[in-house]
Amino acid sequence: MDDLEVRQLRYFVAVAEELHFGRAALRLGMAQPPLSRAIRELERRLGVRLLERTTRHVSLTPAGEVLLRDAKPALDAVAAAGRRARHAGRAEPGLRLAMKADYDGGLLPRILAAYRLEPAALPVELVLVGRGEQLPALREGRADVALLPVPLADDRGLDVEPLLTEPRLVALASTDPLADRPRLRVADLAGRTLPDGTPADRDGRPPTAVTAGPSPLAEAPPRRLDLAQIFNLIELGSIVWFPPASVARRHPRPGVVYRTVEDLGPITLALAWPQDSRSPAVAALVRTATTVAATAARP
Amino acid sequence: MDDLEVRQLRYFVAVAEELHFGRAALRLGMAQPPLSRAIRELERRLGVRLLERTTRHVSLTPAGEVLLRDAKPALDAVAAAGRRARHAGRAEPGLRLAMKADYDGGLLPRILAAYRLEPAALPVELVLVGRGEQLPALREGRADVALLPVPLADDRGLDVEPLLTEPRLVALASTDPLADRPRLRVADLAGRTLPDGTPADRDGRPPTAVTAGPSPLAEAPPRRLDLAQIFNLIELGSIVWFPPASVARRHPRPGVVYRTVEDLGPITLALAWPQDSRSPAVAALVRTATTVAATAARP
DNA sequence: GGTCATCCATACCTTCACGGTATCAATGCC
DNA sequence: GGCATTGATACCGTGAAGGTATGGATGACC
Numbered sequence: 081m082d083d084l085e086v087r088q089l090r091y092f093v094a095v096a097e098e099l100h101f102g103r104a105a106l107r108l109g110m111a112q113p114p115l116s117r118a119i120r121e122l123e124r125r126l127g128v129r130l131l132e133r134t135t136r137h138v139s140l141t142p143a144g145e146v147l148l149r150d151a152k153p154a155l156d157a158v159a160a161a162g163r164r165a166r167h168a169g170r171a172e173p174g175l176r177l178a179m180k181a182d183y184d185g186g187l188l189p190r191i192l193a194a195y196r197l198e199p200a201a202l203p204v205e206l207v208l209v210g211r212g213e214q215l216p217a218l219r220e221g222r223a224d225v226a227l228l229p230v231p232l233a234d235d236r237g238l239d240v241e242p243l244l245t246e247p248r249l250v251a252l253a254s255t256d257p258l259a260d261r262p263r264l265r266v267a268d269l270a271g272r273t274l275p276d277g278t279p280a281d282r283d284g285r286p287p288t289a290v291t292a293g294p295s296p297l298a299e300a301p302p303r304r305l306d307l308a309q310i311f312n313l314i315e316l317g318s319i320v321w322f323p324p325a326s327v328a329r330r331h332p333r334p335g336v337v338y339r340t341v342e343d344l345g346p347i348t349l350a351l352a353w354p355q356d357s358r359s360p361a362v363a364a365l366v367r368t369a370t371t372v373a374a375t376a377a378r379p
Numbered sequence: 380m381d382d383l384e385v386r387q388l389r390y391f392v393a394v395a396e397e398l399h400f401g402r403a404a405l406r407l408g409m410a411q412p413p414l415s416r417a418i419r420e421l422e423r424r425l426g427v428r429l430l431e432r433t434t435r436h437v438s439l440t441p442a443g444e445v446l447l448r449d450a451k452p453a454l455d456a457v458a459a460a461g462r463r464a465r466h467a468g469r470a471e472p473g474l475r476l477a478m479k480a481d482y483d484g485g486l487l488p489r490i491l492a493a494y495r496l497e498p499a500a501l502p503v504e505l506v507l508v509g510r511g512e513q514l515p516a517l518r519e520g521r522a523d524v525a526l527l528p529v530p531l532a533d534d535r536g537l538d539v540e541p542l543l544t545e546p547r548l549v550a551l552a553s554t555d556p557l558a559d560r561p562r563l564r565v566a567d568l569a570g571r572t573l574p575d576g577t578p579a580d581r582d583g584r585p586p587t588a589v590t591a592g593p594s595p596l597a598e599a600p601p602r603r604l605d606l607a608q609i610f611n612l613i614e615l616g617s618i619v620w621f622p623p624a625s626v627a628r629r630h631p632r633p634g635v636v637y638r639t640v641e642d643l644g645p646i647t648l649a650l651a652w653p654q655d656s657r658s659p660a661v662a663a664l665v666r667t668a669t670t671v672a673a674t675a676a677r678p
Numbered sequence: 679g680g681t682c683a684t685c686c687a688t689a690c691c692t693t694c695a696c697g698g699t700a701t702c703a704a705t706g707c708c
Numbered sequence: 709g710g711c712a713t714t715g716a717t718a719c720c721g722t723g724a725a726g727g728t729a730t731g732g733a734t735g736a737c738c
Contacts, residue, residue, distance in 0.1 A: 084461045086384050087696095101715060114697045116716060121695095126461060128468025135704050135714045143468030149655070150460035150520075157456045161449035162383045162425060169427025169442030221449075236654050237536060355535050356448070386725095400686060413726045415687060420724095434685050434733050 086158055088122045089151045091115055092130065096148040099138045156219045160354075163221030174205040175361045178214045178223035182307075185244050185349045186326040187372055188227075195368045200360040211276075218352060225362055230350040239357075241366050242350040243373040249328045249338040251314050251321040259337045266343050272320040275305050275313070311336060324349075385457055387421045388450045390414055391429065395447040398437045455518045459653075462520030474660045477506040477513045477522035481606075484543050484648045485625040486671055487526075494667045499659040510575075517651060524661055529649040538656075540665050541649040542672040548627045548637040550613050550620040558636045565642050571619040574604050574612070610635060623648075 094104040095115065105112040123130050130144035140148065167176070179188075195201050207223045214226035218238070230242060250269060252259050258268055305313070313319045315335040323331075324347050328338045351369055353362050393403040394414065404411040422429050429443035439447065466472070478487075494500050506522045513525035517537070529541060549568060551558050557567055604612070612618045614634040622630075623646050627637045650668055652661050 083385055083389070084457055085386065086382055086457070089457070089460065090382070102713090110696095111698055112715075113699085113717080118696085120716090126465045126468065128465050130464070130468075133715065134706095135716085136706055138715085141468065143464050146467040147460060147464035150456075150463055153655070154453070154456035154460045157449075157453035158383055158385070158388070161388065161446060161453045164449055165429070165442050165446035166425045166427055168445040169425065169429075169440065173441075356452070401684090409725095410727055411685085412687075412689095412728085417725080419687090432686065433735095434687085435735055437686085 084122070084125070086155065088118060088125075089155055091118045092122055092144075093148060093151050093155065095119055095131065095138070096140055096144060099140075101133075101138065160219060160221035167221070167224075174203045175201075175225065175359075175365060176205045176207050176223040177225050177227060177365075178207040178209050178217040179227035180211055180214065181208045182327050182330060183229075183324065183349070184227060184326070185246055185324065185373075186329065187243065187349075187369070187376060190376065191365075191369045191372045194372050195365055198364040198368060200364040202361040204365075215352070218354065224357065224359065225351055225353045225365060227349060227351055230348050230352075232352070235352070237355050238352045239355050240350050240352045241370060242348050243369055244376065245346050245348040246325050247340070247346045248322045248324050248344050250341050250344070251323060251328065251336055251338055253315050253317040254335050254337045256317055256337075259339070262339065264339050264341045266341055269320055269341070273318065275310050275319055275321055307331070383421070383424070385454065387417060387424075388454055390417045391421055391443075391446060392450050392454065394418055394430065394437070395439055395443060398439075400432075400437065459518060459520035466520070466523075473502045473504040474500075474524065474658075474664060475504045475506050475522040476524050476526060476664075477508050477516040478526035479510055479513065480507045481626050481629060482528075482623065482648070483526060483625070484545055484623065484672075485628070486542065486648075486668070486675060489675065490664075490668045490671045493671050494664055497663040497667060499663040501660040503664075514651070517653065523656065523658065524650055524652045524664060526648060526650055529647050529651075531651070534651070536654050537651045538654050539649050539651045540669060541647050542668055543675065544645050544647040545623050545625055546639070546645045547621045547623050547643050549640050549643070550622060550627065550635055550637055552614050552616040553634055553636045555616055555636075558638065561638065563638050563640045565640055568619055568640070572617065574609050574618055574620055606630070 091104075091108060094108050095101060098104040098107065101112050101116055101119075105115045108115065119131065126143075126147075128143045129141050130147060132139045132141055167173070184191075192204055195204065207217055209217050214223075214228040215232065215234075217223040218226045227243075230240060232238070232240065250264060258264055261268075310319070310321055311331070311333055314321055315333075322341075322344065323338075351366055353366070390403075390407060393407050394400060397403040397406065400411050400415055400418075404414045407414065418430065425442075425446075427442045428440050429446060431438045431440055466475070483490075491503055494503065506516055508516050513522070513527040514531065514533075516522040517525045526542075529539060531537070531539065549563060557563055560567075609618070609620055610630070610632055613620055614632075621640075621643065622637075650665055652665070
């Protein structure tokens with residue numbers, strides 16, 4: 081008579097994020113009355129009021145805020161358990177590496193080549209995800225290791241091993257007035273629009289800043305552009321872009337020039353994996369990757 | 380069609396630990412056939428075989444082992460979410476401190492006195508638990524902070540702040556031949572029985588060693604003695620005991636003598652709390668406790 | 679090697695929790 | 709004060725979960 085159920089937590093999170101039973105029910109793909117009842121039942125089990133509601137307004141009680149904060153990691157843990165078990169049962173187990181396409185510092189081919197020679201190696205399956213989606217992929221058990229920029233906003237439950245630090249450049253239209261100057265400063269680019277639609281601030285926007293996850297129907301979802309779109313907009317002078325040097329090197333393109341920005345902070349790529357991973361395959365990949373990165377660092 | 384349910388995980392853990400459907404059903408308080416069906420349904424959802432079973436033998440598949448490992452933290456997370464929400468909803472919120480009775484290094488009165496003066500202080504509720512039960516209490520949301528010996532076997536998800544290190548003594552019957560010698564070495568006590576029924580090894584058994592949690596009906600559950608029983612057995616010469624100095628100081632007793640053991644490692648007490656705790660009350664307690672411990676250290 | 683006890687699976691039944699529809703009632707807005 | 713919005717209630721049907729009875733395979737023992 082004590083145990084919460086996953087379904088109840090899912091329902092509660094939906095309502096707590098929407099603060100609206102109707103919209104939450106819609107999001108959950110069900111009718112509103114059963115949702116109201118389910119929340120009521122959850123409150124009864126806990127013996128605690130979670131939501132203060134009138135017909136015009138729904139708000140979280142302190143207990144509700146606590147539960148909202150704790151429920152999400154709990155749901156993640158359950159989902160991860162399922163995904164990992166599912167993956168472990170596949171006939172041919174592989175090592176799933178989550179990364180954003182091209183953001184490997186140019187190391188990936190060498191890492192994978194070296195890794196294949198390891199005795200503990202498994203076939204590597206690349207899980208290509210969008211910007212900032214490496215961590216969720218790891219936490220939800222869709223990947224076994226992730227390649228991502230550090231520092232992380234939240235590295236709880238993870239082990240992290242930095243691989244390499246590389247400078248970032250700026251990508252400009254070749255017709256841009258600034259393209260004539262061989263070296264720039266961040267201040268020269270202040271106010272320019274970035275690929276995600278936000279204006280460049282004076283830090284050149286640290287790449288891990290916007291990792292809040294899918295916000296509760298936020299009014300302005302950040303623009304998600306693919307490479308072709310990005311280059312198109314750069315060429316037209318609509319946006320500027322701060323790719324790491326290795327990404328720029330891999331994408332030479334007429335109409336787009338790369339320039340160094342003197343005071344733009346570098347980016348550090350790292351491997352991350354669940355702390356409780358006792359997989360020798362993961363351990364071998366980490367070992368291999370650090371070795372490759374170290375040898376690549378001294379040219 | 381994707382989500383696991385808490386009930387399914389609980390059932391699976393029971394079977395995976397017992398490796399016997401009948402006993403697992405007994406432990407879960409249900410009949411065996413529905414349990415068999417539930418596991419079958421779980422396997423169907425995951426699309427993975429978790430248990431290899433004949434009528435004579437049940438064993439885990441690799442996927443089953445992965446799930447068993449991941450399911451327990453997931454269940455803990457769900458239980459903790461419920462407990463914390465329940466606690467947060469109480470009219471008068473308190474700070475729950477899990478500890479083993481008396482194992483506070485003698486600091487607790489001063490810590491609590493100083494803590495009460497803090498502006499962020501809440502009423503402190505002591506959660507007295509058995510040896511090695513502080514961590515589970517924390518992880519399952521039964522406590523907000525724990526006072527326990529470090530290093531921890533598993534500190535994932537926790538922040539830890541050491542408070543003080545104190546020597547351990549040995550408690551012997553006053554009639555014991557060794558009682559005449561003012562100073563002893565661990566080797567002198569090798570082979571003596573400890574309160575938990577195990578023989579003393581040459582380290583004097585680090586106090587965090589046997590924290591594996593309630594093992595799956597292990598054949599020899601460690602003896603759990605209370606203080607009166609311990610003293611009784613010491614007096615009779617049946618066991619020896621290695622209490623920290625502060626515990627010994629608090630329990631003078633005729634028929635029992637305390638002696639220093641030259642090469643017995645000291646014990647370090649620390650506070651631990653969930654990494655995601657953003658409670659100012661916890662922060663204030665930690666700050667207060669470290670201050671008190673620091674001032675107590677230089678007499 | 680035959681008999682037997684053990685133990686997981688199957689068959690079948692009952693109950694109740696969950697979800698749906700229709701409707702009420704309270705609340706804020708114009 | 710009328711009205712639209714929105715959460716709660718009433719009522720119903722379906723299906724999942726649990727129970728009992730029983731089957732059938734397997735290892736043990738004589």
